[in-house]
Amino acid sequence: MLAVSSQLTPARSQMAFTLGFHIVLASLGVAFPALMLIANYRGLRHKDPAALELAQRWSKVAAVTIAVGAVTGTVLSFEFGLLWPAFTGRFGEVFGVAFAIEGIFFFTEAIFMAIYIFGWKRLSEWAHFWTGVPVVIAGLGGAFAVVAVNSWMNQPDGFTISSSGQVTKVDPLDAIFNRATAYEVPHMILAAYLVTGFLVASVYAVGMLRGRRDRHHRLGLLIPLTVASIATPIQFVVGDSAARAIASNQPIKFAGMECVQHTHRDVTEYLGGRCTSDGVKGGIAIPGFDSFLVGFSTNTKVTGLDSVPASDRPPANTMLHWAFDTMVGICSVLILLGLWLGWAWWRRRDIPHSRWFLRAAAASGGAALVALECGWIVTEVGRQPWVVYNFMRTKDAVTGASGVWVTFSATLVLYTVLGVATVLILRTMARRWRTEEIGEAEVPYGPSEPVPPRETTPPAETTPPAGRAR
Amino acid sequence: MSTADAVAVVLWVGVTLYAVFGGADFGAGMWSLLAGDGERGQRARALVDWAIGPVWEANHVWLIFVLVVLWTGFSVAFESVMSTLFIPLSLAALGIVLRGSGFAFHKLARQIRYRRLAERLFGLFSLLTPFFMGAVVGAIASGRVPVGNAAGDAVTSWLNVVSLLTGALFVATGAYLSAVFLVSDARRAGDSDLERYFATRALVAAVVAGAIAVAGIFAFRADARYIYDGLVGDALPLVIASALFGIAVLVLLWRGERRGARPLAVGAVVAVIWGWGVAQYPYLLPQTLTIKEGAASSATLTGVLITFGVAVVVVLPALGFLYTLAQRNVLEEEGQVPPSR
Ligand code: HDD
Ligand code: HEM
Ligand code: HEM
Numbered sequence: 001m002l003a004v005s006s007q008l009t010p011a012r013s014q015m016a017f018t019l020g021f022h023i024v025l026a027s028l029g030v031a032f033p034a035l036m037l038i039a040n041y042r043g044l045r046h047k048d049p050a051a052l053e054l055a056q057r058w059s060k061v062a063a064v065t066i067a068v069g070a071v072t073g074t075v076l077s078f079e080f081g082l083l084w085p086a087f088t089g090r091f092g093e094v095f096g097v098a099f100a101i102e103g104i105f106f107f108t109e110a111i112f113m114a115i116y117i118f119g120w121k122r123l124s125e126w127a128h129f130w131t132g133v134p135v136v137i138a139g140l141g142g143a144f145a146v147v148a149v150n151s152w153m154n155q156p157d158g159f160t161i162s163s164s165g166q167v168t169k170v171d172p173l174d175a176i177f178n179r180a181t182a183y184e185v186p187h188m189i190l191a192a193y194l195v196t197g198f199l200v201a202s203v204y205a206v207g208m209l210r211g212r213r214d215r216h217h218r219l220g221l222l223i224p225l226t227v228a229s230i231a232t233p234i235q236f237v238v239g240d241s242a243a244r245a246i247a248s249n250q251p252i253k254f255a256g257m258e259c260v261q262h263t264h265r266d267v268t269e270y271l272g273g274r275c276t277s278d279g280v281k282g283g284i285a286i287p288g289f290d291s292f293l294v295g296f297s298t299n300t301k302v303t304g305l306d307s308v309p310a311s312d313r314p315p316a317n318t319m320l321h322w323a324f325d326t327m328v329g330i331c332s333v334l335i336l337l338g339l340w341l342g343w344a345w346w347r348r349r350d351i352p353h354s355r356w357f358l359r360a361a362a363a364s365g366g367a368a369l370v371a372l373e374c375g376w377i378v379t380e381v382g383r384q385p386w387v388v389y390n391f392m393r394t395k396d397a398v399t400g401a402s403g404v405w406v407t408f409s410a411t412l413v414l415y416t417v418l419g420v421a422t423v424l425i426l427r428t429m430a431r432r433w434r435t436e437e438i439g440e441a442e443v444p445y446g447p448s449e450p451v452p453p454r455e456t457t458p459p460a461e462t463t464p465p466a467g468r469a470r
Numbered sequence: 471m472s473t474a475d476a477v478a479v480v481l482w483v484g485v486t487l488y489a490v491f492g493g494a495d496f497g498a499g500m501w502s503l504l505a506g507d508g509e510r511g512q513r514a515r516a517l518v519d520w521a522i523g524p525v526w527e528a529n530h531v532w533l534i535f536v537l538v539v540l541w542t543g544f545s546v547a548f549e550s551v552m553s554t555l556f557i558p559l560s561l562a563a564l565g566i567v568l569r570g571s572g573f574a575f576h577k578l579a580r581q582i583r584y585r586r587l588a589e590r591l592f593g594l595f596s597l598l599t600p601f602f603m604g605a606v607v608g609a610i611a612s613g614r615v616p617v618g619n620a621a622g623d624a625v626t627s628w629l630n631v632v633s634l635l636t637g638a639l640f641v642a643t644g645a646y647l648s649a650v651f652l653v654s655d656a657r658r659a660g661d662s663d664l665e666r667y668f669a670t671r672a673l674v675a676a677v678v679a680g681a682i683a684v685a686g687i688f689a690f691r692a693d694a695r696y697i698y699d700g701l702v703g704d705a706l707p708l709v710i711a712s713a714l715f716g717i718a719v720l721v722l723l724w725r726g727e728r729r730g731a732r733p734l735a736v737g738a739v740v741a742v743i744w745g746w747g748v749a750q751y752p753y754l755l756p757q758t759l760t761i762k763e764g765a766a767s768s769a770t771l772t773g774v775l776i777t778f779g780v781a782v783v784v785v786l787p788a789l790g791f792l793y794t795l796a797q798r799n800v801l802e803e804e805g806q807v808p809p810s811r
Contacts, residue, residue: 418567
């Protein structure tokens with residue numbers, strides 16, 4: 001047993017790190033194709049070459065991020081066995097079908113992404129546009145399937161435990177449509193659109209701050225920022241209902257997020273502060289507001305951490321509390337940014353002229369990313385010590401193999417390099433777009449350049465690959 | 471056939487597809503590593519890029535398919551394999567990251583130095599990854615994976631003659647398959663020099679793979695008796711078919727005839743994989759866990775089968791579309807099948 005528990009810390013760290021990395025690429029994989037299609041549509045509909053060119057560039061960026069997302073996702077699939085064999089061994093039959101369904105979406109996404117990139121010069125304009133649509137749908141479906149599993153970990157359903165401790169009466173559909181799916185899935189999908197929208201917009205905002213104010217940059221800012229600004233207020237509402245659902249379904253997670261020590265009514269809401277065993281120290285206190293948020297009345301009773309033994313409470317309450325507050329705070333500020341854009345557009349059909357608007361837009365991408373990671377911290381750390389809420393403890397799920405410290409260290413180094421390389425590659429692409437064209441052959445999934453003709457072979461025109469690479 | 475057997479068949483279809491498509495993909499990486507820097511080496515590498523560019527990811531989704539079907543349909547087997555074989559599987563995962571990102575980045579890297587680095591990573595880990603996967607398979611086949619969370623030996627389970635030979639066999643088979651495919655690709659590209667180049671390599675790889683396979687038979691006889699008995703018993707027709715296909719490819723290549731080599735090479739690999747499946751039946755983990763004992767509850771198995779059915783209907787036409795599109799402008803002869811990768 002000692003050997004087992006010694007793997008717990010590195011295993012959790014590795015899972016958190018690899019998932020935290022994948023989720024960024026996954027978000028881009030979910031939402032980038034939609035932005036690309038919006039630009040594509042605009043380009044075709046309004047005969048707008050700049051929009052078309054944006055769509056083409058974005059499809060190449062999406063190819064790179066999807067490729068890295070696929071690689072990091074494969075690692076996650078391994079980790080279900082390498083890090084948490086007992087979890088998968090016991091419950092794989094319950095949550096597995098969701099992943100099987102996800103497989104269909106992955107295939108569809110990979111195949112149509114390749115077709116779309118291939119199709120730029122090989123299909124008629126509208127046929128090409130339509131080959132992008134399955135990519136968008138597959139992104140939504142894929143997100144649904146994985147996040148349904150995560151929801152299931154929060155609200156396990158679709159099985160019973162027999163008196164001998166066996167998992168029986170498995171119902172995969174009940175497992176997929178559990179009580180948390182209804183809010184987690186839309187919340188994640190919105191988060192993906194929000195993160196992608198603000199990230200892409202911030203790239204163009206930086207360009208405009210540097211004085212590049214051409215049509216490319218305006219469109220490149222406007223399309224993603226509009227999408228994200230529409231998603232943000234909806235996200236606020238969905239997140240708010242998630243919080244209320246958690247207060248009733250996972251009350252200890254909620255108590256940890258809000259640092260509620262004893263069950264009582266008229267609970268004070270704290271913004272920030274430090275969580276201690278006698279409640280929050282510091283921070284901004286709003287009396288009664290926590291109860292109000294949970295039940296629309298200050299008289300609502302909120303469950304406290306001390307209603308369960310210490311061994312059943314989540315760790316790191318201050319971090320949890322801050323993560324939650326940061327997510328909500330960022331969402332609120334981003335709503336203001338969207339309102340600013342909407343107001344200027346309504347008044348003048350233009351983006352706000354102030355440099356401060358561009359600065360805010362430039363910062364919004366990073367902020368949305370922080371909110372995304374904070375959200376996962378709330379979900380995952382808040383669920384601790386359970387991996388399957390109330391059914392399996394994380395420490396009972398971990399591998400009995402030794403050496404997770406080694407793989408975690410290797411992962412840290414490898415992913416750091418991978419992350420840096422991805423960013424550098426994307427920047428190189430952008431720079432080359434400003435100076436020269438970058439060929440479709442160079443991105444993953446893209447067709448290859450022709451095989452260089454050999455001196456003795458006939459001239460290139462007659463060798464078929466040359467024809468194909470044009 | 472029980473539902474559990476049907477899911478095992480689905481799993482095996484996935485294994486087969488991964489062995490053929492993924493194996494050839496790995497092999498292509500090895501050839502790009504071994505091609506060297508000369509003018510011809512560069513042309514060989516360009517051919518590899520050209521051949522696997524649009525489909526490199528789709529080829530590897532089969533691996534995920536296998537993992538998911540295994541953990542959903544046969545959760546306990548998944549738990550046992552992934553925990554006992556932690557080391558080779560971690561190394562395989564590492565290899566997948568490095569070869570995947572190496573391939574995704576190599577054409578985008580600006581400086582030649584980084585481009586070469588990405589290419590080398592792609593090549594080197596195309597060689598190491600199938601080796602570790604083969605070692606895993608050898609460990610399972612030789613009954614070294616007991617049921618439970620890390621219940622087997624972390625090291626000797628895969629560091630033994632059977633596992634090492636199986637690993638080597640995987641590497642050689644990937645190289646062989648991919649060389650045969652590249653012969654056809656070179657022909658389509660109208661490069662008769664590369665056609666000869668890969669034909670020679672296919673011959674060498676075939677001989678090496680054959681030699682390893684023969685050595686493997688002795689090792690299996692000594693150390694993986696259950697599988698050996700199956701291979702020379704119920705599975706014998708498949709083993710013979712595989713050998714015949716393999717020899718036929720050799721003869722074709724030797725005589726400079728390239729047509730028909732590709733389906734025969736695929737046939738040889740498919741036959742041996744199904745031979746192995748028949749030999750191992752009814753065990754998931756030979757002689758410790760049968761398909762029946764290891765199977766998930768019936769609702770889950772049905773769910774997997776339905777999902778698989780949907781996948782066949784949705785994914786196959788899409789894949790076909792992609793391959794056709796990739797081939798459309800380049801088909802030399804009417805009716806030529808697109809390279810099946
Ligand atoms: C851009 C990202 C982003 C933004 C702006 C928000 N969220 Fe969020 N939130 C996430 C991104 C996210 C997430 C990373 O996507 C999570 C993790 C799990 C999930 O489904 O979504 C999440 C989880 C999550 C949870 C935990 C769900 C669980 O444990 O099952 C709650 C209670 C909230 N959110 C609440 C909110 C509220 C009230 C917000 C706004 C006012 C908000 N979120 C904005
Ligand atoms: C994709 C975004 C996700 C992120 C960023 C994320 C983050 C994390 C974090 C931070 C931990 C460590 C918890 C801790 O240290 O207390 C963790 C653990 C874990 N996560 Fe998630 N998670 C994500 C989604 C998922 C999903 C979709 C699943 C399953 C389908 C999952 C399965 C697990 C498991 C099995 C563990 C280990 C047990 C545990 O510590 O809870 N995670 N994840
Ligand atoms: C434990 C959790 C997860 C696992 C095991 C996992 C697994 C995978 C795998 C195996 C792939 C590669 C598929 C391919 O080859 O195309 C992948 C890619 C992808 N994943 Fe994840 N994933 C997880 C979490 C998530 C989450 C939470 C999301 C939701 C937004 C997500 C969305 C995607 C998408 C959209 C892709 C396609 C590639 C891309 O666009 O980047 N994944 N994932």
